[in-house]
Amino acid sequence: MKQSTGYQRRKKGFERTSSLLSTRIRKTSETRGFAVTRVLTHWAEIVGADTAAIAKPVDISYGRGGMGATLTVLTTGAQAPMLEMQKDKLREKVNAVYGYNAIARVRITQTAPTGFAEGQAQFNPAPKRESVADDATRARAAEATADVADAGLRDALQTLAQNVLMKKKTS
Secondary structure, three states: OOOOOOOOOOOOOOOOHHHHHHHHHHHHHHHOOOOHHHHHHOHHHHHOHHHHHHEEEEEEEEOOOOOOEEEEEEEEOOOHHHHHHOHHHHHHHHHHHHOOOOEEEEEEEEEOOOOOHHHOOOOOOOOOOOOOOOHHHHHHHHHHOOOOOOHHHHHHHHHHHHHHHHHHHHO
């Protein structure tokens, strides 16, 4: 006999932490007047590709009075003076997204490009590894998806099948 634990599980297995916390983060952000996540997810669009390549937002903190937030931006030591001169432009661009002065101050934090794992600044995503399937794997994937009529769906399923078959080989 199952006992009720006071909550219902939505899915079997694991869920991503981001999906579990996104609602709570959004609600908390909205109580402060704007959604912080937009700054993090659309950073390159907000400040431009050049600035996004040398800096990334790490924190938005609020003062005791609740008027205006401080945006903390992480950059490398060599880029910090250049970014320091652009603080006002950064603040204006971020505030333009929200339509009011949500960010009152911008704080620049520096780190070394190499060193301890916690201090490394990596602003570009890691390059994707290319996996090359051998002829036997491609043939097995094509055989498994031969019944699919739609060409686009068949190609996507073949790619998926190749990745699954190659994963089984390496494991």
